[in-house]
Amino acid sequence: MNAHLAPGSFTGTSPAWLDVPDDVNALVPRLWSQTARKDAGVLHIGGLAIPDLVASVNTPTYVLDEDDFRARARAFKEAFGDRHGYDVYYAGKAFLCTELARWVQQEGLCLDVCSNGELTVALRAGVEPERIGYHGNNKTLTELRRAIVEGVGRIIVDSFDEVDRVIAVAGETGLPARVMVRVTAGVEAHTHEYIATAHEDQKFGLSISSNDAFEAVRRLAAAPGVDLRGLHSHIGSQIFDSAGFEVAARRVLALHARVRDELGVELPELDLGGGFGIAYTTQDDPSSPSALAEDLTAIVEHECRALDLAVPHLSIEPGRAIVGPSMCTVYTVGTVKEVALDGGVSRTYVSVDGGMSDNIRTALYDADYSATLAGRASDAAPVLGRVVGKHCEAGDIVVKHEFLPGDIHPGDLLAVPGTGAYCRSMASNYNHALRPPVVAVKDGQPRVLVRRETEDDLLATDLG
Amino acid sequence: MNAHLAPGSFTGTSPAWLDVPDDVNALVPRLWSQTARKDAGVLHIGGLAIPDLVASVNTPTYVLDEDDFRARARAFKEAFGDRHGYDVYYAGKAFLCTELARWVQQEGLCLDVCSNGELTVALRAGVEPERIGYHGNNKTLTELRRAIVEGVGRIIVDSFDEVDRVIAVAGETGLPARVMVRVTAGVEAHTHEYIATAHEDQKFGLSISSNDAFEAVRRLAAAPGVDLRGLHSHIGSQIFDSAGFEVAARRVLALHARVRDELGVELPELDLGGGFGIAYTTQDDPSSPSALAEDLTAIVEHECRALDLAVPHLSIEPGRAIVGPSMCTVYTVGTVKEVALDGGVSRTYVSVDGGMSDNIRTALYDADYSATLAGRASDAAPVLGRVVGKHCEAGDIVVKHEFLPGDIHPGDLLAVPGTGAYCRSMASNYNHALRPPVVAVKDGQPRVLVRRETEDDLLATDLG
Numbered sequence: 001m002n003a004h005l006a007p008g009s010f011t012g013t014s015p016a017w018l019d020v021p022d023d024v025n026a027l028v029p030r031l032w033s034q035t036a037r038k039d040a041g042v043l044h045i046g047g048l049a050i051p052d053l054v055a056s057v058n059t060p061t062y063v064l065d066e067d068d069f070r071a072r073a074r075a076f077k078e079a080f081g082d083r084h085g086y087d088v089y090y091a092g093k094a095f096l097c098t099e100l101a102r103w104v105q106q107e108g109l110c111l112d113v114c115s116n117g118e119l120t121v122a123l124r125a126g127v128e129p130e131r132i133g134y135h136g137n138n139k140t141l142t143e144l145r146r147a148i149v150e151g152v153g154r155i156i157v158d159s160f161d162e163v164d165r166v167i168a169v170a171g172e173t174g175l176p177a178r179v180m181v182r183v184t185a186g187v188e189a190h191t192h193e194y195i196a197t198a199h200e201d202q203k204f205g206l207s208i209s210s211n212d213a214f215e216a217v218r219r220l221a222a223a224p225g226v227d228l229r230g231l232h233s234h235i236g237s238q239i240f241d242s243a244g245f246e247v248a249a250r251r252v253l254a255l256h257a258r259v260r261d262e263l264g265v266e267l268p269e270l271d272l273g274g275g276f277g278i279a280y281t282t283q284d285d286p287s288s289p290s291a292l293a294e295d296l297t298a299i300v301e302h303e304c305r306a307l308d309l310a311v312p313h314l315s316i317e318p319g320r321a322i323v324g325p326s327m328c329t330v331y332t333v334g335t336v337k338e339v340a341l342d343g344g345v346s347r348t349y350v351s352v353d354g355g356m357s358d359n360i361r362t363a364l365y366d367a368d369y370s371a372t373l374a375g376r377a378s379d380a381a382p383v384l385g386r387v388v389g390k391h392c393e394a395g396d397i398v399v400k401h402e403f404l405p406g407d408i409h410p411g412d413l414l415a416v417p418g419t420g421a422y423c424r425s426m427a428s429n430y431n432h433a434l435r436p437p438v439v440a441v442k443d444g445q446p447r448v449l450v451r452r453e454t455e456d457d458l459l460a461t462d463l464g
Numbered sequence: 465m466n467a468h469l470a471p472g473s474f475t476g477t478s479p480a481w482l483d484v485p486d487d488v489n490a491l492v493p494r495l496w497s498q499t500a501r502k503d504a505g506v507l508h509i510g511g512l513a514i515p516d517l518v519a520s521v522n523t524p525t526y527v528l529d530e531d532d533f534r535a536r537a538r539a540f541k542e543a544f545g546d547r548h549g550y551d552v553y554y555a556g557k558a559f560l561c562t563e564l565a566r567w568v569q570q571e572g573l574c575l576d577v578c579s580n581g582e583l584t585v586a587l588r589a590g591v592e593p594e595r596i597g598y599h600g601n602n603k604t605l606t607e608l609r610r611a612i613v614e615g616v617g618r619i620i621v622d623s624f625d626e627v628d629r630v631i632a633v634a635g636e637t638g639l640p641a642r643v644m645v646r647v648t649a650g651v652e653a654h655t656h657e658y659i660a661t662a663h664e665d666q667k668f669g670l671s672i673s674s675n676d677a678f679e680a681v682r683r684l685a686a687a688p689g690v691d692l693r694g695l696h697s698h699i700g701s702q703i704f705d706s707a708g709f710e711v712a713a714r715r716v717l718a719l720h721a722r723v724r725d726e727l728g729v730e731l732p733e734l735d736l737g738g739g740f741g742i743a744y745t746t747q748d749d750p751s752s753p754s755a756l757a758e759d760l761t762a763i764v765e766h767e768c769r770a771l772d773l774a775v776p777h778l779s780i781e782p783g784r785a786i787v788g789p790s791m792c793t794v795y796t797v798g799t800v801k802e803v804a805l806d807g808g809v810s811r812t813y814v815s816v817d818g819g820m821s822d823n824i825r826t827a828l829y830d831a832d833y834s835a836t837l838a839g840r841a842s843d844a845a846p847v848l849g850r851v852v853g854k855h856c857e858a859g860d861i862v863v864k865h866e867f868l869p870g871d872i873h874p875g876d877l878l879a880v881p882g883t884g885a886y887c888r889s890m891a892s893n894y895n896h897a898l899r900p901p902v903v904a905v906k907d908g909q910p911r912v913l914v915r916r917e918t919e920d921d922l923l924a925t926d927l928g
Contacts, residue, residue: 093856093857093894093895096896097926098923098926098927098928099927099928114855114856114895115854115856115895115896116896117893117895117896117897117898117919117922118895118896120896120919120923121896121923121926124923124928135856136854136856136895137799137815137852137854137856138798138799138815138816138817138853138854139798139854140798140817158799159799159800159801159815160801161798161799161800161874162799197806199803199804199805199806200803201803201805201811202803202858203801203803203813203815203850203852203861204858207803207804209804210804334602334603334625335601335602335622335623335625335626336623336625337623337624337625337667339663339664339665339666339671339674340663340671340673340674341663342661342662342663347665349667351601351602351623351667352602353604360824360828360892363828364824364827364828386667388601388667389602390579390600390601390602390603391557391578392557392578392579392599392600392601393557394666394667394668396667397667410625425893425894425895426892426894427892427893428824428890428891428892429581429889429891430557430889430890431557431578431579431581431582431600431889432560432579432580432581432582432584432585433579433581434581435925437925448927449926449927450925450926450927451925451927452925453925455581455584457921457924457925458581459562459584459585459588460921461899461901461914461915461916461917462561462562462585462913462914463562463912463913463914463915464562464563464588
């Protein structure tokens with residue numbers, strides 16, 4: 001069956017980017033939060049041994065490295081804010097809970113929300129309303145009224161329907177509606193590529209090329225009670241390359257200049273969106289916040305010079321790039337199954353006590369993750385593994401490809417890094433699974449920010 | 465912009481299977497539950513006008529047609545059970561709540577669960593334990609102990625780890641462990657295709673070709689306290705064609721015969737799994753339960769004759785095929801946006817007040833759905849629409865392609881049929897969305913089976 005392989009000898013069906021590790025116990029530092037380390041094979045985060053944490057909170061659990069989250073937030077604040085004057089909005093959709101919203105504010109960042117529920121969490125955390133941005137492609141009149149009455153700092157307007165609604169609410173309440181216009185520049189970026197077209201076939205924004213964006217700006221600029229702050233452009237996700245930003249900035253700033261020239265309005269701000277990538281596996285090598293800040297600022301300054309524009313007040317919206325690497329998920333192995341594949345090789349299927357209910361990204365986006373043993377060292381040779389969940393679905397995969405120690409067995413703890421973004425926030429109760437807690441760790445102390453669901457929680461809405 | 469098209473004149477980017485409808489108000493009957501009808505453009509289900517229902521429960525909401533669910537359950541029971549002696553297990557993973565589990569039992573079906581939580585719901589509903597099947601690829605010792613102590617009718621064993629566990633629990637408790645062995649036959653079926661290989665690269669089951677399946681049967685057959693009922697094979701999902709079942713049955717029954725010949729054990733049962741398809745759009749034309757029953761029975765009888773086997777007691781496990789068409793989701797339109805595409809055509813993006821949080825299938829499986837206005841008739845010409853949700857993600861699409869009346873506007877009610885399976889069961893709180901209720905309708909009366917989540921529910925686990 002050829003399941004146990006010496007390092008370097010593997011000839012099976014792993015993807016080209018996945019090397020047989022020299023040491024299957026070692027952490028790849030850029031995949032992990034900054035306090036993560038192994039001590040005699042035992043994973044420690046925030047000064048806490050994971051088996052000790054598991055003894056008190058059980059598995060599966062998300063583990064949030066508080067120092068790491070704060071450090072990444074600060075790195076964006078320093079690189080973009082302190083050095084170049086940007087506002088940095090943490091994109092709450094990646095992951096949001098009340099205490100984490102406080103950390104965002106404490107570190108000097110602003111906060112993006114995109115729903116009534118996220119706004120509730122932000123206000124519950126005491127985030128100053130003027131430091132909140134409100135996104136979304138379908139904000140109701142009621143939601144917009146609440147945002148404006150609460151004094152939300154800016155509402156990102158996404159359609160003509162919303163143009164009408166913010167004008168109506170501003171008129172009705174007499175309160176200022178501070179807005180930006182979400183525009184589509186025809187650029188869609190992902191990893192190292194971008195696609196530039198005239199038209200974007202997507203639900204967000206108002207198109208620059210179709211003139212809808214200019215028309216929305218024209219109406220808002222003329223509306224009493226509306227404080228039009230500027231344009232907003234978001235071009236993609238998990239981006240490693242600034243080339244897409246360059247094309248988008250050229251198109252967005254051309255509109256910015258046209259607004260000045262034709263409407264006589266100098267828009268004071270510009271938001272460049274988010275989408276900055278993180279390392280999920282060894283194939284990813286993201287830029288640092290300071291390198292990103294230099295790149296984006298140079299792009300904007302260059303275009304503004306060419307258009308004879310004053311550089312507007314800039315903002316960005318990292319979400320995943322802050323919280324993604326700050327969390328990992330810890331599972332307990334339940335079953336180990338060697339499955340024969342064609343060609344005489346095999347794959348070791350390792351089932352854990354969670355799955356697509358706590359991490360839908362692998363199935364939803366064909367995303368790659370990595371994994372490591374968290375509770376012990378192993379001197380067994382690595383085998384090609386696949387980490388799967390316990391849900392009744394063949395596509396319930398957590399980590400598609402990873403080398404794991406050949407002696408992995410039921411009861412082992414397994415940790416998957418990079419699960420801070422879009423995992424707990426998209427978690428479900430599929431198969432009546434109970435969603436795991438989010439446990440912050442810092443200085444050797446755990447603190448449950450989001451508790452584990454109970455069966456009572458789960459059945460609360462089932463009226464029997 | 466060419467957005468308003470006369471029927472038959474459309475030349476844009478809709479898929480080949482999607483015809484411009486003669487009447488954009490008309491229901492396509494096979495996509496809908498059996499009591500669905502339109503009266504002057506107003507959708508009625510279970511004798512209740514949808515706008516009246518919405519007035520009391522709001523949107524988004526799942527609407528469950530009780531008569532339809534019971535009729536589909538009965539149709540499987542009659543075609544497979546009454547006529548051919550099968551047990552019919554409703555696959556609870558598709559959708560399960562307490563009251564619906566009662567309906568399953570009342571209609572004479574058995575119930576499949578695949579987790580501790582689903583077992584709790586089944587027992588809470590009063591389903592007789594011996595009529596419950598317990599699935600899953602990673603059942604813990606604790607879960608297996610509970611299932612055996614409760615007297616669950618059969619446990620579908622999925623790995624050697626589970627073989628060891630059921631033998632251990634049977635020994636420890638002195639209670640009979642009634643088990644089946646989930647085997648993989650190297651057949652993977654979907655819609656009108658199947659793939660047959662020697663080896664299956666998936667987490668479920670024990671492989672026939674690698675001999676693991678026989679070895680698991682050998683161990684279980686020899687274990688005291690274990691009541692080995694038979695083999696279990698499940699080959700795919702949303703299947704419209706019995707060719708895959710034929711290949712799988714041949715391989716599974718060959719193992720069944722080998723067990724008789726080499727171990728001297730006549731396994732009394734055989735489970736053919738589920739995966740029977742439903743119509744999501746006009747491109748789907750599924751078989752009736754009675755046609756399926758004739759096909760599958762003929763396949764099994766033919767193979768048994770060839771192998772000189774008595775036909776074992778058979779069972780099947782429809783989930784989607786029962787509950788899928790019984791539910792629809794009703795949304796309110798929030799924004800309507802005409803997006804210019806290349807080539808001078810456009811697409812009308814219709815945003816509703818739900819999305820990937822209540823139906824992840826479109827994004828997860830690239831699934832197709834349909835939609836119709838639920839609150840009024842329209843005499844506007846159809847436009848090519850895309851129904852999208854309100855989540856902060858470009859992939860948040862509910863219906864990729866549908867012709868909708870050109871005058872669709874905010875406030876319109878829109879209904880999406882075929883959302884009974886894997887929608888509420890996989891629903892999330894992404895963007896802090898509140899999950900919709902499941903409202904059963906029958907004889908003009910609504911009844912909330914699963915209530916809408918509240919913000920308090922949502923924040924119950926966020927410790928602040």
